[in-house]
Amino acid sequence: MQEVTKLIYKYLRHDKKFPHVWCPGCGTGIILGALIRAIDRTGYEKDDIVLVSGIGCSGRMPVYVDFNTLHTTHGRALTFATGIKLANPNLTVIVIMGDGDAMAIGGNHFIHAARRNIDLTAIIVNNSIYGMTGGQYSPTTPYGMSATTAPYIHIEQEFKISELAVTAGAVFVGRGTVYHAKLLDGLMERAILKKGFGVVEVISHCHVQYGKQNLLGSAVDMMKWQRDNAVTVQRAKRMKPEELEGKIITGVLVDKELPIYQDEYDKVKERAKEGLSSFAG
Amino acid sequence: MKKRQPREFMMQGNEAVVEGALYAGCLFFAGYPITPATEISEIMSVKLPQVDGTFIQMEDEIASMGAIIGASLAGVKSMTATSGPGFSLMQENLGYACMAEVPCVVVDVMRGGPSTGIPTYPSQGDVMQARWGTHGDHPIIVLAPSTVRECFDLTVKAFNFSEKYRTPVIVVFDEVVGHMREKLTFPRPEEVEVIDRIRPTMPPEWYIPYEDTTQGVPPMAAFGDGYRFHVTGLTHDIRGFPTLRPDEIGPFMDRIHRKITLGLPEIQMGESFQLEDADIAIIAYGTVARSAQRAVINARERGMKVGLLKLMTLWPFMRVAIEKVIERTKVVIVPEINMGQISREVKRVNEGKAKVSTINRVDGLTITPEQILRGIREVS
Numbered sequence: 001m002q003e004v005t006k007l008i009y010k011y012l013r014h015d016k017k018f019p020h021v022w023c024p025g026c027g028t029g030i031i032l033g034a035l036i037r038a039i040d041r042t043g044y045e046k047d048d049i050v051l052v053s054g055i056g057c058s059g060r061m062p063v064y065v066d067f068n069t070l071h072t073t074h075g076r077a078l079t080f081a082t083g084i085k086l087a088n089p090n091l092t093v094i095v096i097m098g099d100g101d102a103m104a105i106g107g108n109h110f111i112h113a114a115r116r117n118i119d120l121t122a123i124i125v126n127n128s129i130y131g132m133t134g135g136q137y138s139p140t141t142p143y144g145m146s147a148t149t150a151p152y153i154h155i156e157q158e159f160k161i162s163e164l165a166v167t168a169g170a171v172f173v174g175r176g177t178v179y180h181a182k183l184l185d186g187l188m189e190r191a192i193l194k195k196g197f198g199v200v201e202v203i204s205h206c207h208v209q210y211g212k213q214n215l216l217g218s219a220v221d222m223m224k225w226q227r228d229n230a231v232t233v234q235r236a237k238r239m240k241p242e243e244l245e246g247k248i249i250t251g252v253l254v255d256k257e258l259p260i261y262q263d264e265y266d267k268v269k270e271r272a273k274e275g276l277s278s279f280a281g
Numbered sequence: 282m283k284k285r286q287p288r289e290f291m292m293q294g295n296e297a298v299v300e301g302a303l304y305a306g307c308l309f310f311a312g313y314p315i316t317p318a319t320e321i322s323e324i325m326s327v328k329l330p331q332v333d334g335t336f337i338q339m340e341d342e343i344a345s346m347g348a349i350i351g352a353s354l355a356g357v358k359s360m361t362a363t364s365g366p367g368f369s370l371m372q373e374n375l376g377y378a379c380m381a382e383v384p385c386v387v388v389d390v391m392r393g394g395p396s397t398g399i400p401t402y403p404s405q406g407d408v409m410q411a412r413w414g415t416h417g418d419h420p421i422i423v424l425a426p427s428t429v430r431e432c433f434d435l436t437v438k439a440f441n442f443s444e445k446y447r448t449p450v451i452v453v454f455d456e457v458v459g460h461m462r463e464k465l466t467f468p469r470p471e472e473v474e475v476i477d478r479i480r481p482t483m484p485p486e487w488y489i490p491y492e493d494t495t496q497g498v499p500p501m502a503a504f505g506d507g508y509r510f511h512v513t514g515l516t517h518d519i520r521g522f523p524t525l526r527p528d529e530i531g532p533f534m535d536r537i538h539r540k541i542t543l544g545l546p547e548i549q550m551g552e553s554f555q556l557e558d559a560d561i562a563i564i565a566y567g568t569v570a571r572s573a574q575r576a577v578i579n580a581r582e583r584g585m586k587v588g589l590l591k592l593m594t595l596w597p598f599m600r601v602a603i604e605k606v607i608e609r610t611k612v613v614i615v616p617e618i619n620m621g622q623i624s625r626e627v628k629r630v631n632e633g634k635a636k637v638s639t640i641n642r643v644d645g646l647t648i649t650p651e652q653i654l655r656g657i658r659e660v661s
Contacts, residue, residue, distance in 0.1 A: 016511075016522055047507050052351075063511055063522060068504035070354065071513035071523075072347065073377050079344040083351025083359065084504060086335045087309050091355065091505050109347075112340040265335065272330035 011036045011046070013066045021060050025219030027178035027204030031125055032061050034181055034202075035094070038188035042092075050093045052081045054101035056132050057206075058125040061096050075106030078113045081120050089119070089262045094192060099126045103139040103159045114168035114197050118261045121191045121198045122170075124161055127206040135209030146213045165199040166254050172198035173254040177226035178205060180250060187252070196260045203248050288467045294432040294458040295320040295362075297465050298388055299328060301436030302360050304468070305475050307386070308334035309359035311348035313341055313367055316400040317456040318390040321362035342367035346374035349385045353378075354512060356480075356503025358440055362388035365398060365407055368414070375449055376415030377514045382491070382501070382537065384443035384478055386436070388452045390459040393645055402645035403455035405567055405618040411451045412596045418534065420541040422450045422548055423596040425566040429463035434473070435550075435593060441476040442548060446540050447498050453595065455618060457568040457647055481508055491519045493532070497540030541597060550593040551602055555581065559588030561657055562610040564603065564627055566592040569616050569648045576653035585661055598626050607635045612660045616640035616648045636660065 022028050039049060051062040055074035062069035068091070072080045077095045085093045102110050102124045113120060129147060130136040137147035139159045147154060162175045172194040174187035184202060191198030205211060205222035216222050226248065233251035236244055292300070298321055302310075310325040312318075322338065329336040335352075339345045342363050349359035363371065368389045378385055393399030394406045407414075411423045422442050424435040432454065439450040481488045481500040490510040492499050502508035515523040516530045524530060541548070555577055556562060565573040570591040580587040590606050592599060607613060613635050615624035624639040631637050640656045642648050 013511075015520060046509060047505060050504050063513070066509055068509050069511045070351075070504075071511070071515065073373055073514055076343060076347040076374060079339065079347025079374075080351035080354075082337070082339075082344070083309065083311065083348035083353075084355045085351075086337060086348075087352035087355035087357040087359070088503070088505050108340050109344055112344070265330070269330040269333060272327070 007036055007040055011040070011065050013064055016064055018064070020064055022057060023208045025207055026057070027127065027202075028057055028061065028125060030178045030181055031123070031184065031202050031204065032065070034184035035123065035188055036065065037185045038192060041185070041189045042192050044092050048090065048092050050081070050084055050091050051096065052077045052084070052093060053096040054098065054106060056098040056101055056130070058096050058098040058101065075101050075104070076109065077101065078106065078109040078120070078122065082113060082118055085118055085120055086262065086265070092192065094121045094123065096123045096125065099124065099128065099140040099161065100130050100138045103161060107139070111164070111168040114165055114170040114199070116261050117169065117171060117196045117258050119196055121188075121194075121200070123188065123191075123200045123202065125202050125204050126161055127204040127210060129206050129210035131206045131209045135213055147210075148213070161201045162199065162253050165201070169197075169258070170199045170254065171196035171256050171258050172252070174199070174252045175201040175203070175248065175250050177203040177230055177248060177250065179223045179226035180230060183250060190252070190255070194255070196258060290465050290467070291462050292429060292465050293320060293460055293462050294426065294429050294454060295390065295460065296324055297429045297432035298362070298436045298452065299324045300465070300467065301433040302386065302440065303328060303332065304433070304473065305358065305437045305440035306477070307358045307360050307440060308332070309349060309352035309357045310334070310361065311337050311339050311345040311352070311359070312361050312363065313339055313345050315364045315367045317392055317459050318362045318364045318388065321388060342370040343374065346371040346387070350374060350378050350381075350383045353383045353385045354504055356506070358384070358444070360386040360388065362390065364390050364392045364400070365394045366396070368407055368410065372414040376417060376419060378449040379415065379419040379421065379537070380514050381512050382447040383449070384447055384501075385449050386439045386443055386452065387449060388436075391453055391455045393643070399645045401456065403457040403568060403618055403647050404643070405455055405569070405622070406643070407453060408595055408619070409622045411453050420448060420538050421596055422446070422448060422541065423594070424450065424452050424550070425593060425595050426452065426454050427458060427567050427570045427591065429461065429465050431593065432458065433465055437473055437475065438550075441474065442544070444476050444478040445498070446544055447478065447501055448541065455567050455647070480506065485509070489519050490521045491517060491533070493519070493536050496543055497536045545597060548594055548597065549599045549602065551599055552591045552593065554589040554591065556588030556590060556606065556609070558586055559610055560586045561588070561612045561614065561661060562606045563587065563589045563614045563616065563653065564592065564606065564623070565589065565616055566595060566623065569618060572648050572650045573616060573653055575650035576657060579650060579654055580657050585657060587657055592623070595623065598630070600630050603627060603630050607631050610635055612636045612638060614638045614640060614653070614656050614660065616653050616656065618642055618647055
């Protein structure tokens with residue numbers, strides 16, 4: 001408990017007018033807690049961290065914590081982060097997005113940031129719904145569920161965020177749930193320390209919008225569901241596809257090495273200074 | 282003997298924009314290919330890494346605009362360049378830069394619109410979009426070069442204004458100016474003034490990132506400078522934190538407009554040509570101002586007292602300068618390669634005092650001196 005109090009004192013902004021905007025029982029606070037513990041474990045100074053977010057419930061995370069913080073436009077957090085990181089590679093840039101942010105309006109930026117392998121960390125809060133606007137379906141709302149814009153049930157298939165990140169080329173991809181907070185600490189720490197584009201998908205619950213419309217119970221009930229349906233990567237390997245139906249595969253999905261954009265661009269600078277352009281500008 | 286560096290070049294307007302940006306200290310460019318602005322990206326990709334800057338081709342213009350705002354927040358002068366369709370995509374993040382007061386420069390090489398329009402032909406159809414393209418009330422500075430020389434000079438000015446007033450600055454010119462080649466003599470280093478944003482010098486605990494100052498422009502720390510602060514597109518208080526309080530929102534909105542108004546004497550640039558004794562005044566910008574100048578010369582040869590006010594700043598609108606022209610003349614002609622955008626503003630300022638006549642063209646071609654001369658004859 002003492003340890004927690006110390007972290008709160010060190011990282012929360014004392015001059016920000018609390019209370020925060022999140023509903024009681026929301027998973028976002030647990031995710032922010034995990035992020036703070038992860039950052040603390042990396043040993044980076046507060047001055048070196050830039051926390052960038054998009055729009056939505058998750059977008060409000062940076063304002064409460066004492067880093068360089070940037071609350072951008074909907075879906076575009078990764079583009080701002082790209083500019084920050086390339087302009088000052090000494091900064092550690094962490095991007096927080098929701099499922100609507102990262103997969104719908106910002107889906108294109110997400111796959112391209114992963115492909116480029118810019119040294120950023122993307123944390124995606126996946127609660128399967130647009131919470132802040134009142135419970136409309138998102139790209140991760142499963143088929144057959146209800147939302148305020150899917151009153152006759154949802155007919156689209158969902159995006160699997162981590163699997164998409166793997167395919168797009170992210171060098172580190174991990175998935176956890178709000179229930180597995182300690183796992184989150186570790187995944188986030190590894191993603192931040194990883195050289196290259198790291199992704200942590202966090203399965204969260206929105207009991208106020210998604211849970212209520214789909215009769216999934218309270219925040220605690222939804223976290224119990226996370227507990228009961230999470231399967232580790234190791235265990236999943238021994239399971240049949242039909243057994244994995246509706247399960248959440250947690251742990252590290254990918255951890256590989258690829259040249260990062262900044263190192264490659266340093267080579268471009270070398271070639272440019274030697275006058276090796278293929279274009280007579 | 283030391284070899285002299287050549288300082289005179291034949292170059293396109295688009296090339297001169299790059300040279301102006303580099304002269305002003307731009308070290309970050311993010312863009313997306315689009316005709317007729319692509320040369321700016323291509324030349325930036327060659328030149329920026331030579332000076333330890335960064336060029337990146339993003340996945341679209343929305344991302345380009347986001348990236349240059351991010352780079353600027355990290356303390357680096359940044360720019361993007363595009364044309365109509367891309368400029369449309371940039372509008373939301375452009376508003377973000379106004380709201381969060383992030384210096385950056387956006388170049389829009391105008392082609393025919395709407396939609397995909399005429400990519401290879403000139404237009405001045407984006408000048409109202411440059412003013413009002415992003416939603417909400419916001420201040421903006423828009424400069425409009427008409428020569429290759431001005432492409433260089435006004436790009437330097439655009440960076441200077443963006444840094445000094447903490448605002449995005451837009452440089453708009455039509456395809457003809459972008460692709461036309463003229464002689465450009467490079468100024469020597471330090472020959473032209475280059476302004477950098479004021480950064481805070483006080484201890485971090487005293488820093489209030491959006492505090493009002495006499496000029497309305499608070500010092501701007503870069504991420505990583507040790508001043509940890511919050512930046513948001515929400516209405517915010519002086520500390521940068523979101524606010525819903527009318528007594529905080531009102532003063533903020535007043536300040537971001539006031540800071541530009543206080544700078545009007547230097548921001549608003551124009552050139553007058555033979556206006557002293559003119560009965561007929563032409564108000565023009567971009568390529569059309571060149572045609573207008575030729576028309577003035579031809580008209581004077583025929584004994585007609587015609588003059589020209591060339592606007593180099595489109596927004597904030599040069600109300601005072603135009604009022605002075607209106608007071609002295611009976612007729613004002615506003616030729617534009619659009620259906621009449623700046624002419625509406627001239628009419629608004631005119632308030633019925635002089636006769637305001639327009640010459641418009643949207644068939645893909647620019648307005649010729651002969652066309653303007655015909656317009657002069659019709660009103661004289």
